[in-house]
Structure formats: structure tokens, C-alpha cells
Amino acid sequence: MKTTTTWILKLPFSYFKCRNQKSLNTSDLWLERQVGETEKREGRPACLGSMAEPIRVLVTGAAGQIAYSLLFSIAKGDVFGQDQPISLLLLDITPMLLVLEGVVMELQDCALPLLKEIIPTDKEEVAFKDLDAAILVGSMPRKEGMERKDLLKANVAIFKSQGAALDKYAKKTVKVLVVGNPANTNCLIAAKSAPSIPKENFSCLTRLDHNRARSQVAMRCGVPATQVKNVIIWGNHSSTQYPDVHHCKVNMSGSEVTCFDAIKDDDWLKGDFITTVQQRGAAVIKARKLSSAMSAAKAICDHMRDIWSGTHEGEFISMGVYSTGNSYGVPEDLIYSFPVQIQNKTWKIVDSLPINDFSKSKMDATAAELVEERDTAVAFLGV
Secondary structure: OOOEOOOHHHOOHHHHHHHHHOOOOHHHHHHHHHHHHHHHHOOOOOOHHHOOOOEEEEEEOOOOHHHHHHHHHHHHOOOOOOOOOEEEEEEOOHHHHHHHHHHHHHHHHOOOOOEEEEEEEOOHHHHOOOOOEEEEOOOOOOOOOOOHHHHHHHHHHHHHHHHHHHHHHOOOOOEEEEOOOOHHHHHHHHHHOOOOOOHHHEEEOOHHHHHHHHHHHHHHHOOOHHHEEOOEEEEOOOOOOEEEOOOOEEEEOOEEEEHHHHHOOHHHHHOHHHHHHHOHHHHHHHHHOOOOOHHHHHHHHHHHHHHHHOOOOOOOEEEEEEOOOOOOOOOOOOEEEEEEEEEOOEEEEOOOOOOOHHHHHHHHHHHHHHHHHHHHHHHHHOO
16 A cells, blocks of 8 residues: 655645745745635634644554544644644554555545645554554454453454554654553553553543543533533443542532532432443444444543643543552552643642542442453463
8 A cells, every 4th residue: 555645735844944944935935825825714823834843643443433533633733733743654454454545535635734644554663663642543342252351362462562563663752542442451561562661651541431421410510511620530441430520520600619519419420420421332332333433532632632732720631541659549550540630741640639438449349350451461461
């Protein structure tokens, strides 16, 4: 399959630098005016000269349905910034390359000014080269009749290989998000297989669960989801996860109140709310006959945008991160979802939140599942 490289309007990247060097000739100035007018009509920033060097972003499983919902948002600047050019690397298995070619054509046809380069491939040594960000969406799905240990074994092989490729080819500063399920344990295997990259650079997606919890609270209160903050997803991205609203705040008519005071239904918050969030993925599959794609893509964007740009003051979000050194008694050497705050592309677990007995029991239950997954997977890994 041909590698595709595209600059919108065929602008060489040196063009974007030379604006600030006052070295534009007459034709450059004419071209700048044309680009500026186009940017103005389409509501995009007219100053292309301030753009940074492109960052290299990998999406695996790039021919799949989650990636199809994700790639446009990345390429148009919704994740890494409206002035950040992107080199997009798309990895999938060989039988999917023809489908991937169609995805590439659609990205080209979007005529996105930030998309400098598209590299579709089935080769890890190409896909993982000099990465700034890696979004690992592809994994082995559970098939009918497959035992959980067989699923773990298949995914250990995938994420061991991808972790080794990160270790060998990517920048040591690369930020890695694992989406493919079982996401927490796949993330741990990738991190263990990339010993030269800090484990703090690896995270897994529980932002979809976080967004689901936030939305359920918002709908119950009759407010936009933006008025709900500091829900927490503890633990595994599975049906044992614990959606916790004991620290959640809801803005009701301009005043922040606790989630329990806003909803005034403790039985719902400790019962149906939790099971609804835990089982939401299964409910989507039952209705669509397909797994979540649009909402998963949105959650990936939220997760990576917060890594790149940071969280808002006074707010925290949920993210599966390395558990060693946490203050909540969660076993070490897991990828476990915690509340985190992010600054300068570095996450920090929000420490010392009060935890009642109800919450502690649910946090322990999901941790026990992750310990079992880890021990099974590490046995397959051989470390």
C-alpha cells in the first residue's frame, strides 16, 4: 500500500517558519493572503506562521469503527491544539489495509490544514517511529466461546509486541493511551514491555466511563453535563468498576452543591446509577449490535486533550494509571483508574480524598479483579 503524504495547498513546512523571518517573496505574500482568506471564511486562525513543528501521532486499529469516529477530530485540531500540525500514523493488520486506504482517502478529502502527513502501514517499525503520542485502539476482541484467559493470552502477545516497538522506535517522552480491552491489563503489559519509557507515560481509557457517569448525573439533575464535575471511576474498565459521586459537585442555578444534595435520592446513587454506568457498554451493544464508537472516540479526545493541555483548576478526571505509591491502599503494580489532575503533560493522583466503607469495598473488589488479570497476563508475558 502506498504511503500518502499531503500538505493542503501543497505548502512546504518551511513556509510556516518563514513568515516570522520576514523573508516572504511576492508569490509567498500572495499565497499567504489566499490562505488567510480561506482560514477566515472557514472560521480558522489566520496566522499560520505561529504553527509548531508537527507532532507524530499513532492510532492503531486504524481501519476500525472507533478510529473512524476518532481520526477527524485529531486531524482537525480538537485534541492537540488548533495551531498544532499533525503527522498521522495509522496501523492495522495486513488484511485491513484496503479498508485503511479508504480511510486515508477520506482524510485527504477533508482538506484539513493541520494534517501534514498520513502514513498508513501494517509494519510496527514504521508506525512507532519517533512518536509523540500513541493511541492503541486495536486489540483482540472476545469471540464466542473464548475463555477469558485465552483472551488475555492473545492480547498479551499484541501489547508485548507493541510495547517493545514503543521501546525501540518511539521517543522516550511518548504519551501512550491504551483503549483496546482489557484496557487496564493491556496497558500494564505494554508498559512492562517498554522498560526505557517511564511507566507514568502510560495510561488507559476510563474517561468513557467517567463521561457516562457525568452524563447520568446531569440528566438526573436537569443540567448540562458541563455543570457536573469531579465524578470518579475507580479501578478496572469492566463491570466491576466503581463510579463514585461522593466528591462530585453539581452547579444548580449558579451554586455548587454536592451530588447527593442535588439528586436527593441516595438509593439511586448507590444502586441503579452504579449499575447503569457499569453496564452501559453492554446496553449499547444490545441496542446497536455494535460496541460504543462515537462515545469512545469522544472520550479518547477528552483524555488526550487533558494530557496535552491540562485539567481545569479545582477539577479532576478519571484515568487508568500506574498504581504504585498511591494513598488509597490499592495494590501496587496495577493500571488502576484514579482521580487525577494534569499539568505540563504530567498526571498526579488526587490524594487523601475521604473514602467511606461503601466506597472502600467497591474499590477493593475491582482491585481484586485487576490483580487476578495481572497475574494471569504476566504469567503469559514471562516476566
